Amino acid sequence: AAEVYPAIYWYAMMHLxxxxxxxxxxxxxxxxQNMMRNxxxxxxxxxxxxxxxxxxxxxxxxxxxxxxxxxxQSGQAGGQMIRQLAQQLAGIPFKYFADxxxxxxxxxxxxxxxxxxxxxxxxxxATVRDWAxxxxxxxxxxxxDRRNPTVNAYGKIYGSPExxxxxxxxxxxxxxxxxxxxxxxxxxxxxxxxxxxxxxxSPYWGDERxxxxxxxxxxxxxxxxxxxxxxxRVRAPSNQADFxxxxxxxxxxxxxxxxxxxxxxxAVLDPQTGDYTPIDTCFGTHHLHFDQDEDNTLWTSxxxxxxxxxxxxxxxxxxxxxxxQGWAPLIADANGNGQLxxxxxxxxxxxxxxxxxxxxxxxxxxxxxxxxxxxxxIRTFPGAIVRxxxxxxxxxxxxxxxxxxxxxxxxxxxxxxxxxxxxxxxxGSGHLGEFDRRKCTADLSGPExxxxxxxxxxxxxxxxxxxxxxxxPELSAESSYxxxxxxxxxxxxxxxxxxxxxxxxxxxxxxxxxxWVTMRxxxxxxxxxxxxEGRIDDPDAGWKGRGLWVPSGDRTxxxxxxxQGTRPLVVHFQARPDPLAH
Numbered sequence: 001a002a003e004v005y006p007a008i009y010w011y012a013m014m015h016l017x018x019x020x021x022x023x024x025x026x027x028x029x030x031x032x033q034n035m036m037r038n039x040x041x042x043x044x045x046x047x048x049x050x051x052x053x054x055x056x057x058x059x060x061x062x063x064x065x066x067x068x069x070x071x072x073q074s075g076q077a078g079g080q081m082i083r084q085l086a087q088q089l090a091g092i093p094f095k096y097f098a099d100x101x102x103x104x105x106x107x108x109x110x111x112x113x114x115x116x117x118x119x120x121x122x123x124x125x126a127t128v129r130d131w132a133x134x135x136x137x138x139x140x141x142x143x144x145d146r147r148n149p150t151v152n153a154y155g156k157i158y159g160s161p162e163x164x165x166x167x168x169x170x171x172x173x174x175x176x177x178x179x180x181x182x183x184x185x186x187x188x189x190x191x192x193x194x195x196x197x198x199x200x201x202s203p204y205w206g207d208e209r210x211x212x213x214x215x216x217x218x219x220x221x222x223x224x225x226x227x228x229x230x231x232x233r234v235r236a237p238s239n240q241a242d243f244x245x246x247x248x249x250x251x252x253x254x255x256x257x258x259x260x261x262x263x264x265x266x267a268v269l270d271p272q273t274g275d276y277t278p279i280d281t282c283f284g285t286h287h288l289h290f291d292q293d294e295d296n297t298l299w300t301s302x303x304x305x306x307x308x309x310x311x312x313x314x315x316x317x318x319x320x321x322x323x324x325q326g327w328a329p330l331i332a333d334a335n336g337n338g339q340l341x342x343x344x345x346x347x348x349x350x351x352x353x354x355x356x357x358x359x360x361x362x363x364x365x366x367x368x369x370x371x372x373x374x375x376x377x378i379r380t381f382p383g384a385i386v387r388x389x390x391x392x393x394x395x396x397x398x399x400x401x402x403x404x405x406x407x408x409x410x411x412x413x414x415x416x417x418x419x420x421x422x423x424x425x426x427x428g429s430g431h432l433g434e435f436d437r438r439k440c441t442a443d444l445s446g447p448e449x450x451x452x453x454x455x456x457x458x459x460x461x462x463x464x465x466x467x468x469x470x471x472x473p474e475l476s477a478e479s480s481y482x483x484x485x486x487x488x489x490x491x492x493x494x495x496x497x498x499x500x501x502x503x504x505x506x507x508x509x510x511x512x513x514x515x516w517v518t519m520r521x522x523x524x525x526x527x528x529x530x531x532x533e534g535r536i537d538d539p540d541a542g543w544k545g546r547g548l549w550v551p552s553g554d555r556t557x558x559x560x561x562x563x564q565g566t567r568p569l570v571v572h573f574q575a576r577p578d579p580l581a582h
Contacts, residue, residue: 002109004525008504009110011048012467012477014100017092027381032089034381034411034428040084042479042503044555046528051559053104056203064098070200076211078199112467120512123576126521130567131171131178135210136164138568141551142220142228144535147292149488151226153537157549157570158228160217163193168217171570183215186278187235190214204564216264219287228269229298231285234278237261243322244282250322255395256329258282260304283308283327291367299374301362305329307388328395330358330386332402334450340399356450358386358402364414370421377425382410384452385423385435401444404452409433409461414482424498426483430476431461432500432511464509465516479503482531490534490546492575501529508532508550508573519573526560527569529553547574
């Protein structure tokens with residue numbers, strides 16, 4: 001029976017190092033756990049399923065610790081993996097990975113079984129489809145306009161395959177067919193991931209460079225008219241346009257010249273014509289979300305020290321990508337005068353006459369439904385969330401507030417905002433963090449606020465389900481990548497229900513009236529997602545007319561049940577009113 005337990009029950013068998021072993025890591029054991037959860041290893045893979053709790057046959061003649069050192073150097077991502085484990089974590093995890101897989105090989109099983117589905121969990125229906133190819137993976141998908149989830153009802157679903165390919169997948173859930181289109185950057189000389197070397201041969205693909213992408217599309221989003229907008233690469237990062245740079249008359253360049261190379265930009269697909277149009281931006285992009293303003297402003301994360309946006313109404317009317325975009329640095333009102341002034345850098349001492357630049361940049365970007373602000377997560381450690389108020393004339397009027405994550409929380413990653421303006425964030429501490437700015441009692445501007453520790457009372461931590469590591473049972477080992485709020489009851493579980501990717505539970509967690517409801521697919525085991533959306537296909541069709549669409553996002557889809565040759569998945573989760581409902 002233990003073979004079919006969710007991965008977390010196996011992963012939580014792994015021991016943690018002693019505090020003395022990690023004393024030279026800044027952040028100590030908390031930082032170590034953060035990296036062993038969603039801000040490190042489980043930022044790309046599920047760990048604990050059958051493929052990762054065992055050693056591949058090709059490495060079984062090695063000492064177990066050496067086998068792990070060799071294993072994580074496999075393929076085109078080998079350099080990234082070995083750097084995280086050997087450099088950032090000083091090689092400490094290899095000892096504990098080896099001990100873990102040795103104990104599993106000797107027959108040890110999880111100490112506790114998972115509870116059986118109960119309550120609302122017994123009402124969940126999961127429909128599983130596959131798409132794309134066995135050598136590619138998906139980062140995210142889009143099905144509808146988040147602001148109005150009836151857009152594109154029963155329509156096609158569009159995916160972003162990130163580093164793996166420029167053939168962007170399309171799923172037709174009505175015909176049960178999948179196709180793709182070739183998304184080309186504007187500049188033919190844009191670098192490709194196929195240039196990334198295989199550090200060591202893969203036990204699955206040998207020396208083959210299976211990734212080949214110039215566009216490197218991370219996220220898609222559908223607008224009010226059914227167009228699909230992507231964060232995707234347009235050109236080589238170093239080829240910044242002149243209007244981005246110092247000396248330009250662009251309003252954003254006059255406040256903060258974009259000298260930092262933008263590694264990913266924007267693009268838009270018209271499904272009616274098939275036209276795919278790259279859009280150059282001065283700022284980098286990662287995630288994207290539409291605002292509810294008349295300009296249908298598209299806010300983005302991934303800009304490093306700036307937050308970027310595109311006035312899509314202007315762009316569609318004029319085609320002028322320079323005039324339609326803007327960006328602003330994250331500046332806290334440290335002197336408390338309510339306006340943007342000269343600022344000190346994030347590592348400089350405060351000056352009573354100046355403002356302060358907030359360290360880090362947005363990972364998630366969330367336009368607020370209650371005002372004009374745009375929230376984001378900062379993945380520094382222990383991390384923070386930030387509220388940027390663009391003001392009447394951004395960037396010249398843009399000011400930001402920073403709220404650091406207090407213990408026991410740490411390690412923010414993906415986040416979303418509800419209809420009351422509360423932010424819900426996946427944390428590396430094994431919590432869903434909830435932040436309510438209305439609870440703050442201190443001043444929200446001034447020197448103390450500029451440092452971010454002024455509102456711990458705004459935070460509430462909801463422990464994710466599942467066991468913790470033996471030395472840290474109070475913290476779930478769950479490693480959620482992203483959180484999303486069901487603002488429009490697309491699941492039937494209620495309005496404004498916060499949800500998180502259940503990366504070690506093969507599905508999605510929903511926090512319903514303070515209790516966790518886990519939507520899990522039982523087959524194939526090893527399902528892992530980086531994001532999801534909900535769509536209402538027919539508001540009058542009951543539970544059958546609505547649901548969540550969740551793509552698999554593990555960079556190695558061949559590690560799930562079924563193994564090499566299986567393709568990435570799309571899961572449609574729906575909630576019946578009772579287990580026997582037709």
